[in-house]
Amino acid sequence: MPEGIIIKALSGYYYVKPLHDGVIVTEEEAVQCRGRGILKKKGTAPLVGDRIIYMLTENGEGMVDEILPRESELIRPQVANVKLAVLLFSVREPDMNLNLLDKFLVHIEHSGLDTLIVLTKQDLEEDDGQATEAVRAMYEEIGYEVMVTSSLNGLGADALRERLAGIISVFSGQSGVGKSTLLNRLVPGLALETGEISLRLGRGRHTTRHVELMDIGNGGFVADTPGFSQLDFLELGVEELSHCFREFASYADSCKFRGCSHLHEPGCKVIEAVQTGEIAGSRYEHYKTFYNEMKDKKRRY
Template structure:
């Protein structure tokens, strides 16, 4: 039976590209498939990015017969076998939201993916170059890779396309930051629908309706996903939160108490590092905010 990869999921159908010698046969038409009932009975749902075994049916369509082991799995957005998580946040319109950026980073760290922060709409920040540089410096100091782009001028697009070569990446981030516009520049002829920003609400319309892998022409595939304005922590244990703040690690291992929450315990090296300016105020404040949010959710559920 042939092996393939799901490149799109829509209205109960899975669109599968064949795999030839381990590589996606991009020149071949995708096969429209349904999932076998046994998968549903087992509580298994195929995801975009899944490598699968499928069978062809008499009507030229197919049936997903088996889902091969996943290297990674994201819940929001639902994508499998992603190597790189590209988090897009705009410099302006909407204004940069570091709280939301840190929340996305927590989820990506928990998923085990490699994050890449891309700051978009550089062309709108003519008078805010210094602020953008400070954000870039903050996250690079923590150990994250940060790029700055402008879909209007094309600045940074070639560098980003090279970075995405040879892997499946997921594009996510705050709604209205220009994901579709940037993808249109990365993939000529793609013509994804783009949405205008609501200046009154400060957020964009959700223009992306389903998850789909797009070939960017260099062995890389990008999953464009619905925009999100919020995330929850239901799939993450509160005791796992500090591990998702990578700059805490070297300090946390020397805390006085095992299982330190890094909020109030004496001898907490993370608190000492924050007080000494070695951990950014915004990052520590967001850690406390997320910790309390998670505690509140656990009590409600």
């Protein structure tokens, strides 16, 4: 029986692109499939992004017969086998929001995905790129992959297209960063309307839309729905927060007290690293803000 990947789920149907030798056959039409009843009995529902075994039926449709093992599974949006979270933050218009960037990074660290930070609208930079380079240097030193792009002049488009090849990624980030413009630059002929894919936080039109994978070529797909859309920390325990700041790890093991919160304890090596400049002050301030926010929300709920 053939293998395929689910690119859309809607009204009980799964739309499957065939796989040949593990490679998605993008030029072939998606097959409309139903899920086999035994999957429901097992309590397993196919998700967009699932690699599956399916069989063709007489009416030209198909039946999802087996779900192959997943590499990852996101709760919001519900997508399987996402490899990369792409965080889009603009250099200007709107100005870069590092507090929000760090909040997204906490959620992605918790989810276990790889991360790519993409700084957009480089053409609007006013200080010879010094601010952008400072942000790039800080996050690269922590261990994150960072790219700088401009949809206006095409800067970074080829490198980003190559990075997204062959994997499923989700795009998230700041509102107004130019996601559709960037995707139009990556995929000529895509013709997305500017603003068509919303990146707004909280509840919005995207919360009721179905999840769909957008084919961007070279075996790459982008989940056409904002990931991590409600950043409320309710799925994250406060004791897990420090583990989501990856630069804390090498210091936290040497803290005087086990289970150190890195806020006020004597002998805290994380605080010492902040004081000596080995950990960026902005990152530590955001950690304290998130910690207190989580404590408040846990009390309320």
